[in-house]
Amino acid sequence: MVRTVLALVLLALPASSLELTERQVRLERELTPQSASKVAEELFKLDAAGQEPILLFINTRSGYAPAAMVVVDAIRSLKSKVHAVIQPEAFGVGAIVAVHCEKRFAFQSATVVFGKLSYDSEKVMKDEPPLPVAAADAYVDRTWASAGKRIGLSGADLEKKAEAGWVLTADEAKAAGVVTDLVDRVDWVELIIETVEVKKTATLKSKGPATDVKDSAVLPGGGK
Secondary structure, eight states: OHHHHHHHHHHTOOEEEEEEOSOEEEEOSEEOHHHHHHHHHHHHHHHHHOSSOEEEEEEEOEEOHHHHHHHHHHHHHOSSOEEEEEEEEEETHHHHHHHTSSEEEEETTOEEEEOOOOSSOHHHHHSSSOOOHHHHHHHHHHHHHHHHHHTTOOHHHHHHHHHTOEEEEHHHHHHTTSOSEEEEEEEEOOOOOOOOOOOOOOOOOOOSOOOOHHHHSOOGGGOO
């Protein structure tokens, strides 16, 4: 009976249209410190070019907590709003980045998965000198807390769900507040780019005695 009611609720969830513009950034399969820096740079450039929302397309399966937070910190510092677009999947760090966006759009076939977060690869953690495990664990805890706050959960509760593998369809993610909008239509919006002409003037300076206009004037009768 409970399952039947839940199914009815999910079917009743409203969908919405997604307005596409050329202001897009893509977060691909693996989110590493290098790819995160590239995404952040692209976000900064688009933000400097205008104030319209930036669409962050997420299709991510793996990565590390610090890389996710590089992107999150970039999103927080922008004047432009960032809207996540999940197509087809946001796994692990992809889900972390998504929930930090102003709006989270998910296509009907999309999947969101919260799983165990890693600070870095095992190889890097074991390098000499090794990374302090306590510091890495504290960083991951802060990441969970930040993401949990965005969807009304404590960091501990979100981590607990993730440890068990919290797998959500688009409908389930919408019901849980993980995504804000389900996409049933896509519209292309042509942005109007305003061109401002900047004129420069140059002032020429030369050394020499200043000329007194009155003294150099020709007086009536030919005198000066």
